[in-house]
Amino acid sequence: MxxxxxxxxxxxxxxxxxxxxxxxxxxxxxxxxxxxxxxxxxxxxxxxxxxxxxxxxxxxxxxxxxxxxxxxxxxxxxxxxxxxxxxxxxxxxxxxTELDEVVISASRTPERIFESPVSVERFGIKQIKNTPAADFYDGLENLKGVDINTNSLTFKSINTRGFTTFANNRFVQLVDGMDNSSPALNFVLGNLLGITELDVNSIELLPGASSALYGANAFNGILFMTSKNPFDHTGISAYFKGGITSQDVAGDNEFYDYGIRLAHKFSDKFAAKVNFSYLRGTDWAASSTVNVLNPATDRTDPAYDGLNVYGDEVSTNIRGVGQALVNAGILPAGAQNLLPDEDVSRTGYNELDLNANRAESVKFDAALHYRPFANDFEIIYQAKVGRGTTIYQGANRYSIKNFFLQQHKLEFKNNNFFVRGYFTDEDAGDSYDTRFTGININRSWKDDNTWFGEYAGAFATASLQGVLPEQAHAIARQTADTGRLIPGTAEFASAFNQVINDPNLATGSKFQDATQLKHADVNYNFSHLTADFADIQVGGSFREYKLNSSGTIFTDFDGPIRYSEFGIYTQLQKKLADERLKITASVRYDKAELFDGNLSPRVSVGYTVGENRNHNLRASVQTGFRNPTTQDLYIGLDVGRAILVGSAPDNLDRDVRVFDDVSGAGQTIIGGNSVTITGRAAYENAFSVTSVANGAPEAASSQIVQPEKVTAFEVGYRGKLKKFIVDVSGYYNQYKDFISTENVIVPYYGQVGDNALSLLALQNRDFTVYQAYTNSDVDITSFGVTAGVDTKIAGFNIGVNYTYAEQDFDKARDPDFQTNFNTPKHKVKASFGKADLFNNFGFNTSYRWSDDYFWEAPFENGDVPSFSVIDAQISYKIPKLKTSLKAGATNIGGDEYFTAFGTGLIGSQYYIGLTINNL
Incomplete structure (x- = not known):
């Protein structure tokens, strides 16, 4: 035995x-x-x-x-x-073909693009290697229906289907399941602090509402970037790119970008990886001197306010100053009548004097992967750290300098479920507001009262001597500017450094922030248990914000502000009719601490036709929503032209401001009166800007901000017609409670509607402008079409796509409300290339044309002219060295353009790169 x-x-x-x-x-x-x-x-x-x-x-x-x-x-x-x-x-x-590529994002489960229930775009390793753009992230711009608004060389904002500014809080970007947004700024900083090129495994983009599966803010679209798993992709790989950026204003400047990836599989149970990349260059310089108040004039206008000139936003009525000087006995009686009844602004500084235009990105991440049973069950710890320098254009232009963001994630998963938790922590570093830098450098050498007093006195004196008004203005400005700090001098540098390191906007411009968020996700796919009936998934998420700006952005003067939100969802997917018919139904419930709960259902139907199953028709209806952002709720920030105040109920009385030099109700006291105004006044005691401008003041209608909702209808077709791959989709979106901002005028005294003191306050210029975060009660809709055709002829890859986008908004019913649609009505993109033109040699080219459009944003509104751009690259592989060489250029021809009003013109970029062992 x-x-x-x-x-x-x-x-x-x-x-x-x-x-x-x-x-x-x-x-x-x-x-x-x-x-x-x-x-x-x-x-x-x-x-x-x-x-x-x-x-x-x-x-x-x-x-x-x-x-x-x-x-x-x-x-x-x-x-x-x-x-x-x-x-x-x-x-x-x-x-x-691209129809055979597998995506996960559309249904949170693997499926071919061909049978995806909604529109989806994929950008994989092959596309990354062949893109003519200098950076893989820029290559996303060639996808159909995608807009990339270029804020700077290192900060691009992706969006689909309109309604965006650079603060794009309607679009979500996930990197390995982690939201890549800045917790305080509420939007993605492009790939400034994102994923390194060598570690990208795949990129998927869902245009349109995706709230049913992904919750709040997956409103206009969602971008998924996944990295390579060290169990599957091992070894050492590296790249180096170098070249120049060329712009008329900034000239020709060197840039370089390099990175390395190390990954090793120690056993069937343990693997790890490390990534590092560094980019440095010179940004696209913003240098427009257009007078935003009166574009037909130039710097000779006494009230000149240049687009990229800062400090000249400070202005006052010069006759009012003269009256004050007469009252104080400084000027003789009647001298105020020598002064014109018009505004005069201080002399500003060009942005080029206030920003070094440095672009920099440092990214590091590491991950430990553990499979305790050597099967599909995996435990992952991932850490991402990034530091960057760029320009961000929001209400003002901000120099984002040494901005730091870190993320840490712990995830448990297998083929059927995942549970992940992560936190994001940021530090604004040495960032500062360029507008307040100009304003407070001016005030550091001469305060506003003194400067305007000298201006008024010199103008009156010159007028008494018979000097014409235009010459009197020039003499007055020269007199008031006596002692002005000149860029390039030691005195200017000293004042500049003092201002950008001071977080008090009354004297400085430092952007201070250490906000955090914590997030948890869980998802379980029961398809292995319920496949005979249907594929069923359930999941949920939780998020908590901790706002911590020390009162420089938010009203967190007395300590951090915390609030949270959560959501749960389920999805059922079933195939019928010999697996030709695919029905997907999803629903999600979300609840934010400050708002009622919200349901987001989605239903889609796809049907495959044709003997060879080469044609797929799809239709879907889904709802999306987005909660007001941290800034919509708790901001309390003076940006010069307006005071931004969030409308969370507990924020209305947290924003408290004292205004001095108020003349009072008919009194003539200068410097003696002061009033205290809370943020509540912007919502309860304010005039409509348009009504005041039209001479018939009426109360503003700004209400406390509520969640925004959209109902999205979409139909589409994907198929193979002989050698052609065709993908066409159309959408129609209906918005409710659309969130945006509205400028209002708050009088220092009186109650709006009293037809007495409040009107006197307007007459006496005793008021200030607030920017309220609110919803429009006007119906807003958008609609559009995207169409793409790809084919291969004689081995050459050819692709063309077209996008049409339009909004329907009755501006006359709500004239002070801005939708910020900000996308061209027509866009055309094309590509032509061959990866193996001859032995180991390939090339690729891309072309983009954009229709002109009108840009709306808090910084400034203006026209964006149409433009055409051609990019190209050639590549050569050296198999024995496991190396590839690539040379390319963007914006060949050098016709400079811009995608947003107020940014620097985009020039050309020429580069050459070397990649070693990138599989």
């Missing part, structure tokens, strides 16, 4: 320790190697990836037979049955 038992144990032991090694190569139809191909054992997480030469080696802890699943983006998947150890297997993959 002992002998039999021992024999059985030996047999079992031999079975459990059996190993099979499979070696081989993966090639395409032309017998060219396919690097980065995924090879996995069916029914397990064991797998590997082919190297640069398409070679692989896989050791499996089981005896044959078993099946390998072989897949690569852009190719049709293949299955291979292994019956014995082998070392010379060759696997051929047939080239597929």
């Amino acid at each position: 002992r002998t039999i038992t021992l024999a059985i144990m030996l047999i079992v032991s031999s079975i459990t320790t059996a190993q099979t090694t499979v070696k081989g190569k993966v090639v395409d139809d032309n017998n060219q190697p396919i690097p980065g191909t995924n090879i996995k054992v069916q029914g397990s997480a064991v797998g590997t990836v082919t190297d640069f030469d398409g070679l692989f080696s896989l050791t499996v802890d089981q005896s044959p037979p078993f099946t390998l699943l072989v897949s690569s983006v852009g190719f049709e998947a293949n299955t291979i049955t292994i019956s014995s150890d082998t070392s010379d297997i060759t696997i051929t993959l047939k080239e597929g």
Whole structure:
């Protein structure tokens, strides 16, 4: 008996320790190697990836037979049955189409783009390598329906379907499941602090409302970036890019960008990776001197306010100053009548004097991956750290200098579920407001009362001597500017450094912030249990904000402000009619601490037709919503032209401001009166700006901000028509309680509607402008079409797409409300290239044309002219060195353009790059 038992144990032991090694190569139809191909054992997480030469080696802890699943983006998947150890297997993959690519974002489960229930765009490793843009993130601009608004060289804002500024809080960007938004700014800073190019595995973009699965703010669209898993992508890879940026104003300047990735699989249970990248260059300089108050005039206008000139926003009525001087006995009686009844502004400084135009991005991340059972169950710890310098255009132009953001995530997952938690922490670093820098440098050498007093006195004196008004203005400005600090001098540099390090906006311009957010997600897919009935998922999320700006952005003077929100969702997906009909239904419930709960349902239907199942029709209706942002709720910030005040109920009385030099109700006292105004006045005691401008003052109608909702209808077609891949979709969106801002005028005394003191306050110029965060009660709709055609002719890849976008908003019913639609009505994009024109050599080109459009934003409104852009690149592979070379240029021809009013003109960028061992 002992002998039999021992024999059985030996047999079992031999079975459990059996190993099979499979070696081989993966090639395409032309017998060219396919690097980065995924090879996995069916029914397990064991797998590997082919190297640069398409070679692989896989050791499996089981005896044959078993099946390998072989897949690569852009190719049709293949299955291979292994019956014995082998070392010379060759696997051929047939080239597929973009319809065969697999996406996860549309339904939170893997599915072909062809049968996705909603519009989805994918940008994979192949597209990243072939993009003519200098950076992979910029290459997203060539996707159909996508807008990229260029704020600076290192900060681009992605959006779809309109309604955006650079503070794009209607669009979500997730990197490995983590929201990449700044907690305080409420929007994504492009890829300034995002993912490194070498570590990108895939990028998916869902245009339009996605709240049913992804919650608040997935309103206009959502971008998913996933990184490479170190179990599948091992080794050391690196890249270096260098070149110049060329702009008329800034000249030709060098830039360089380099990065490295290290990943190692220590065993079937443990793997790790580290990424680092660094970019530095010179930003697109903003230098417009257009007079925003009167574009027909120039700097000779006494009230001149230049678009990219700061400090000249401070102005006053010069006759009123003269009256005060007469009252104080400084000027003789009647001298005020020598002064014109018009505004005069202080002399400002150009943005080029206040911003070094440095662009910089430093990114580091590390991840530990642990599979305790050597199967698909995985535990991941990931840390991301980034520091960047750029320009952000919001209510003002901000120099984001040494901005720091870190994220830490712990995730548990397998093929059926994930549970993740992460927190985001930011520090504004040495950032500052360029407008207040100009204002307070001026005040550092001469306060406003003194400057305007000298101006008025000099003007009156010159007028008494018979000097004409235009010359009197010039003499007055020259007199008042005596002692002005000149850029480039030590005195100017000293004042500049003092101002940008002072967070008090009365004397400084420092942007101070250390806001945090905590977030948790959970999702379970029951499809392995319910497949006979339907694929069912459930999930939820929780988020908490901690606002901490020390009173410089938010009204957190007495300590951090905290609030939270949560959501739960479920989705059911079912295939019918020989799997030609696919029905997807989702619903999500979200509840924010300050608002009532909200339901977001989605229903979509897809049907595949044709004998070869090459055509898919889809239709969907879904709702989206977004909660007011942290700034909508708790901001309390004076930006010069207006005071921004959030409308959370507990914020209305937190924003308290004292205004001096109030003349009073008909009194003539200068410097003696002061009043205290709270933010509540912007919502309860304010005039409409338009009504005051029209000479018939009426009460403003700004209400406390509420969540915004959209109902989105979409139909589409995807299919293969002979050699052509066609994707067409149309949408129609209906908005309710649309969130935006509205400027209002708050009188220092009186109650709006009293037809007495409040009107006197307007007459005496005893008022200030507030910007209220509110909803419009006017119906707002948008609609549009996207259409794309891709084909391959003689091996050349050709693609063309077109986007049409329009809004319907009755401006006359709510003249002070801005929707910030900010997208051209027509856009055309095209691409032409071939990755293997001849041995190891390829090229790619892209073309973009944008219609003109009107840009609305808190900084300034203005026209954006139409523009055309051509980008191109050539590439050469050196297989023996596992290296590729790439040279390219963006905006060939150098016709400078801009995508938002107030930003620097975008010039050309020329680069050459080298990449080593990037699979």
